[in-house]
Amino acid sequence: MSLKKEHLKSSNIDWNQFMPGISIDCVIFGYHDKELKVLVLEYKKTGLFALPGGFIKKDETLDDAAKRVLKERTGLSNIYLNQFHTFGSLKRSDHTPMKTVLENNEASFDETHFLLQRFISVSYFALVDFKKVEPVADSLSDTCQWIDINELPSLILDHNDIYQKAHDHLKKSINSEAVGLNLLSKTFTMAELQGLHESILGKELNRTSFHRKIMLSGHLKRIGKKKTGKAHRSPYLYKFIQQ
Amino acid sequence: MSLKKEHLKSSNIDWNQFMPGISIDCVIFGYHDKELKVLVLEYKKTGLFALPGGFIKKDETLDDAAKRVLKERTGLSNIYLNQFHTFGSLKRSDHTPMKTVLENNEASFDETHFLLQRFISVSYFALVDFKKVEPVADSLSDTCQWIDINELPSLILDHNDIYQKAHDHLKKSINSEAVGLNLLSKTFTMAELQGLHESILGKELNRTSFHRKIMLSGHLKRIGKKKTGKAHRSPYLYKFIQQ
DNA sequence: CTATAATTGTTACATAGTGTAACAATAAGT
DNA sequence: ACTTATTGTTACACTATGTAACAATTATAG
Incomplete structure (x- = not known):
């Protein structure tokens, strides 16, 4: 040993x-x-x-x-x-x-x-x-x-x-910014953040109201687009605003 | 001793x-x-x-x-x-x-x-x-x-x-029925319940929206009127509905 | 007995938040 | 150029809440 x-x-x-x-x-x-x-x-x-x-x-x-x-x-x-x-x-x-x-x-x-x-x-x-x-x-x-x-x-x-x-x-505490900030990478797409919330809550969320609510919270900032390689519009990347 | x-x-x-x-x-x-x-x-x-x-x-x-x-x-x-x-x-x-x-x-x-x-x-x-x-x-x-x-x-x-x-x-936890149920007597007026909430929150609340919100919660039941001896309309008495 | 004052209960309206659907924009494959 | 999938945005409905107005009620003053 x-x-x-x-x-x-x-x-x-x-x-x-x-x-x-x-x-x-x-x-x-x-x-x-x-x-x-x-x-x-x-x-x-x-x-x-x-x-x-x-x-x-x-x-x-x-x-x-x-x-x-x-x-x-x-x-x-x-x-x-x-x-x-x-x-x-x-x-x-x-x-x-x-x-x-x-x-x-x-x-x-x-x-x-x-x-x-x-x-x-x-x-x-x-x-x-x-x-x-x-x-x-x-x-x-x-x-x-x-x-x-x-x-x-x-x-x-x-x-x-x-x-x-x-x-x-x-x-x-799902609405605390700490959840996304600490469980995701520095940058992420809205779909990734929604997926996280859905996993935590154990239920599906409405896409458009989720998007609106998150953006109105004021904690997120768009920082560019992400090429996914998939055949559809590419999503924005977001990061949390650190105050 | x-x-x-x-x-x-x-x-x-x-x-x-x-x-x-x-x-x-x-x-x-x-x-x-x-x-x-x-x-x-x-x-x-x-x-x-x-x-x-x-x-x-x-x-x-x-x-x-x-x-x-x-x-x-x-x-x-x-x-x-x-x-x-x-x-x-x-x-x-x-x-x-x-x-x-x-x-x-x-x-x-x-x-x-x-x-x-x-x-x-x-x-x-x-x-x-x-x-x-x-x-x-x-x-x-x-x-x-x-x-x-x-x-x-x-x-x-x-x-x-x-x-x-x-x-x-x-x-x-102010919106939990436990607050009023445990801190007040069995029956109380809406003004008394509002006073309790104001003491806990340390701020004044709007009378009519408080009244409406509490009644819509469905936890309260009216059980009669209370004569206050004061020169104004007498308030209802309420109690919490025990399920 | 009437007028007044104080408080309560109710209603109306404006605003904010959220659920839902429709639609336009985009990116890649056929 | 057409199709498909996903994303971003907007419109509409419904609910919740802040605010003001008003009616109802009770006792007191004159």
Whole structure:
């Protein structure tokens, strides 16, 4: 085993640097191929899936902890983050999935292992540019990959509830310019922006009223035309006006 | 000191029953005399003010902990509660106010006292019927009283930020029937409902468009007239339709 | 008993926002 | 030159909301 992989082993983590009982979970949204996607971890050799998460250092703010987790899984800084809910049901006290994970990762562990306590989860959703992200698995996981929101597997504990509430909040904030600004590339066509909105809302939108509403919002600027190579009028390219 | 008061002493609390590092704070809104008010605690002999709060038992959900805190301070069950944000800035690690409080309450204490750790605060706002509430101080406080939102004193730690964010959320949810249903009595006039909305939004509203909008929402039912004793047409009384 | 003042309920009109359809403009293939 | 597909624009209808006008109601003053 290489030094680098050794460094990644969970048994080398100093759990004492973190606040006990509180975790952070992140629903990281990306948009690609006309589909809304979420980053999901698969734990090693267990077939268990989970949202990316982490813990809060004793001298770190909640938001900084979330930024650190996001940076670790995506490689990105300056991510759009929104703290939307804190989960504290007793469902979260079921330690069987984490025991399964530890059995497949640690030489030995006991009931007092840091990961086997009850955690209250402060949850954030993030909006990222799919093309800029290099998903990185954490020390307990094989993979960190984009999953289409319509093909999400069953996740551990209450992570499906967390995803659902994140998606509900994203729907409510659909009219914030943050949605298009952070999920699309710098320039895009009106059809691409409409496709994004349709993926988030899960329903089709009227083309002309969407166009008018977006343009009247005043956040967009036309910056030229895009040759599509297709046999029809070429669409304008737009970008968000940064104030 | 009576047995009853002895029971209320903070030194008799078994702090070990609670999760460490996590607290609950509540912004409890009431409406009276055409003014929006919030319940505020004053710590004994210190001149320090704070929002009502509490901690989470190790086998209790977050929402149940919030309900318990609300019940303790207001005597009410079945309160409208909304978890709106979790606060985790480093501002919360300043232990000077709590030390001042303990110096005036405990015979002795040391740096490891449960109340002298960093707490992440899961915050709720509550809407209650002013007339049904009997405010009760907690073991560290002299008083728990209604303060007009325009006369709020400086509160400890980040409690003013917590109040502000609660108020922002309340403004956003102004069109939810929960606002009138929980802050007013069972029956009320249109002018009373409009006064409540104006207090929450901090601005005057147009009378006729407000009237029309509320009636078109379909949540209200007329149930008779109210004699005001004043020299003008008497207003209808309304109540919310419970589905 | 009548006039006055104050507030409430209703209606009319103007404006803004949105759903819908029609139509012109454009780009590439036949 | 004709066809097809998509985009941008405009026209019309309908709804929601801001504003003003007016009628209805209740108590008080004279």
